[in-house]
Amino acid sequence: MDLSYTPEEEEFRARLRDWLATTLPGLPPKPSPDDWPGRRAYDLGWQRRLHDAGYADVHWDASPTLRLIFLEETEQAGAPYVGANFVGLLHAGPTIAAEGTPEQRERWLPPILRGEEVWCQGFSEPEAGSDLAALRTRARRDGDTYVVTGSKIWTSHAEVADWCELLVRTDPHAPKHRGITWLAMPMDAPGITVRPLRTLAGSAEFAEVFLDEVCVPVENRVGDENDGWRVTMVTLSFERGTAFAGEVVACRRVLAELAVEARKNGRWDDPALRRRLGRLGAEFRALWRLAQWNVSAAEASGGVPGTGGSVFKLRYSHARQELYDAAAEVLGADCLDLDRPWTLDRLSSLSYTIAAGTSQIQHTIVAERILGLPKGR
């Protein structure tokens, strides 16, 4: 068991740290959360800088350990989040890299890496959430095009996306996992209507997307017709891998700030509160070690994210909600004030046990795939 990094890894860290120190002060001011074109430009600009400095493909080609160092250092330095590039870099891109033709990789991957095109995700539907394979959006083959009709939901960045990684049903008669196809849909195609969805935090973080006879060229299909479920699973395992590791660093920073605040307002003298924060300290220390453990396991298995991702996601999402509940205790009545720090974060954190596979789905994955319990309904 070795927690130290190799000289090459330390050199990568040092170079990245230097680059962040010189680059971050030159960034434009952050756009307001409601300014979607502004957010798109900001996020793409950040990706462009990463690209020009040689960090564009850290999520794809770097070893899991270098990726972890990247997440740790960028978070510690307060660098921008992946933002509008999330689906391109962490879903659609890896899927195309793994399953696309040479022409498809050439067409779609460089613009993602250079920060030129934004992708969104058209997976979930009003009637297909945890049971994603129950999706109903229909694609009818008409010569060289698929004609797509249906609706998608929880689509982040739909208003400003160039492409949508879309799951459609191409064979309504096949068993539900076998009639699905993966398409890249241009978001400027006629027949697409985007309606923003307001979250309980008050902001429009994602949208509903309505598709009415939208034409998608057959050449935009990645993988075979009706093989989209398998193609998609490549994507989802990326999402559950180390995607949240950087956020543990963010949580540790918030926790340190909470301690300072509690000291300032006197609540630190309450042993129950102080110990509650101490326990959270243990929690995030352990989560960071778990991320390192999972990364080392992925390294040993050739980079394939394992079921350790589900264990991590379950524990992390719960811990982060606990963190903001503790923040509310530190703030007292001020936790009801939306203008105070952490109030909005507390609201946002309510999605963590739901998004990217609910805690209930994750528990089922752990029970069936790690503990070998029988499948049940």
Place this chain on the structure above:
Amino acid sequence: MRFRLTEDQRALRDGVRELLGRRFDREALWGAVAGGDGVGGADRGREGPAGGPPRLDRALWRTLGDAGFFALRLPEADGGVGLGLPEAVLAFEEAGRALLPGPLLATHLAAGAVPGAATGETVVAAVDGMLVEWLAEADVVRGDATGAVPLHSLDPLTPLHRLPARQPGRDPVAALLTAAEQLGTAARVCELAAQHARAREQFGRPVGAFQAVAHLCAGMLVRTETARAAVYAAAVTADPVDIAAARLLADEAAVHGARDCLQVHGGMGFTWESEVHLHLKRAWVRTHRTGGVTESEEILAAALMAGEA
């Protein structure tokens, strides 16, 4: 960074598991519970909690000594095995899994300081907070045990004495190795629960097919694996704050895990002859060792205040 077991560490873990499986099997466990040698099998459980304090199996103790369990971290120049905390953590995790009885921790910590401890010839007990484990069976007692009175210990395999006043704490290594034993308990009860959930049928299918049961088991695994990462990392860094975190998570994984394991076993889990209660009782005893919840939380809180989140 290679945060996983090395080949040698795997071999050591497997070796300890094999040794304990051979030398302290279920028969031996129930024999020890019944309060005497050779009483197991059909008689198991008849004795109940009134069977008197358990005796230490000195032959087993010598076997552990010969295998290097106590001398594990002692330098080779001093006749030890010359290994480090990570290896000791793996050995104690196995001891926890197997419900191995005896003052393992006190004797291990005495190796090199108390003659005969390293080889298992001398059985060493130690004062720990308000309690002393295995006082009556020990050849040497470390710390001031004046005024110690026997408790009617709830764990049939850990005799306890209580002191009139709390004694100051021991080194963080004791807390870490306790965490390692708790980790072993957590992993074992998770396995037992999953085994039972796969085998036991109700309503025409294994109870593990019901999500209410499956999710209890999954929760046990999540707590175990999170604790494992914390315990192994603390073994590498030997940092007192890391150790406090490890202890906190391992105590929780063991106690909560044993409770859930009992629940998964249903009525069988409430019987004396089920192994489950032995794990829960042992886990409870260990939570009272120095470096428990309150202490660890305060250590972590102080670290937060010092800016070391």
